[in-house]
Amino acid sequence: MSASPAGRGGIPSAFVVDGHGRVAWIGHPMYMDEPLEKIVAGTWNLEEEAAKYRREIALQAKLKAVKEDVYKAMESGEYMVALASMDEAIAADPTIASVHANRAAALSGQGRAFFAEAVRSCVTAVALDPSYARARSRLGQLCTKLRSEEH
Numbered sequence: 644m645s646a647s648p649a650g651r652g653g654i655p656s657a658f659v660v661d662g663h664g665r666v667a668w669i670g671h672p673m674y675m676d677e678p679l680e681k682i683v684a685g686t687w688n689l690e691e692e693a694a695k696y697r698r699e700i701a702l703q704a705k706l707k708a709v710k711e712d713v714y715k716a717m718e719s720g721e722y723m724v725a726l727a728s729m730d731e732a733i734a735a736d737p738t739i740a741s742v743h744a745n746r747a748a749a750l751s752g753q754g755r756a757f758f759a760e761a762v763r764s765c766v767t768a769v770a771l772d773p774s775y776a777r778a779r780s781r782l783g784q785l786c787t788k789l790r791s792e793e794h
Contacts, residue, residue, distance in 0.1 A: 665689065669696065706732055706739065713745060717752070725749040740772035747781050751788075761785055 657675055661667040661682050667689055668678040681687040709732045716725035729746040732739070743764045750761035762785050768778035 661687070661689065668692065702736055705735065706742070710745075713749070717749060720752070722749045722752045738771055740768040740775045740778060743768035743771065744775065744778035744781055747778075747785070751781075751785060755788075758785055758789055762789070 655672055657670065657672040658666050659668040659675065659679055659682055667682045667687055668675070670678075678687065678692075709728050712728045713725045716722070716728065726746065726749045729742050729749060732742045733746070736742075747761040747764035747768070750757040750764060762782065765778050765782035765785060768775055769782060772778070
């Protein structure tokens with residue numbers, strides 16, 4: 644967990660209090676519209692959403708630990724260790740684009756034989772988050788390397 648009582652580490656963060664004075668939703672203001680509509684309408688299932696939020700916070704804490712392990716492994720050239728950690732993170736939540744993009748970096752660090760799989764990881768990252776510039780850049784670099792080695 645983060646040092647914040649709500650488990651939030653980023654800004655901006657917002658919260659919505661329901662008609663009973665309970666915090667019903669916490670998150671980025673950009674994603675507030677749907678929960679707010681349901682809270683006002685009385686269709687928000689507070690217990691279910693609170694449980695989902697706790698799971699997300701726990702997953703983020705786990706991913707933060709994995710990220711630290713991955714960076715240490717990558718810095719020391721232990722790409723297979725980094726790759727195993729990222730595969731574990733993907734198994735926990737396959738929807739995080741940055742994990743797929745970092746997986747591509749670990750694969751490409753092992754040499755040309757791993758480039759095709761690295762490209763697939765980048766394509767997955769871009770599909771999950773089309774605005775993720777690092778994944779797009781890494782994909783372009785891999786394609787350039789593959790093409791230059793063909794000639």
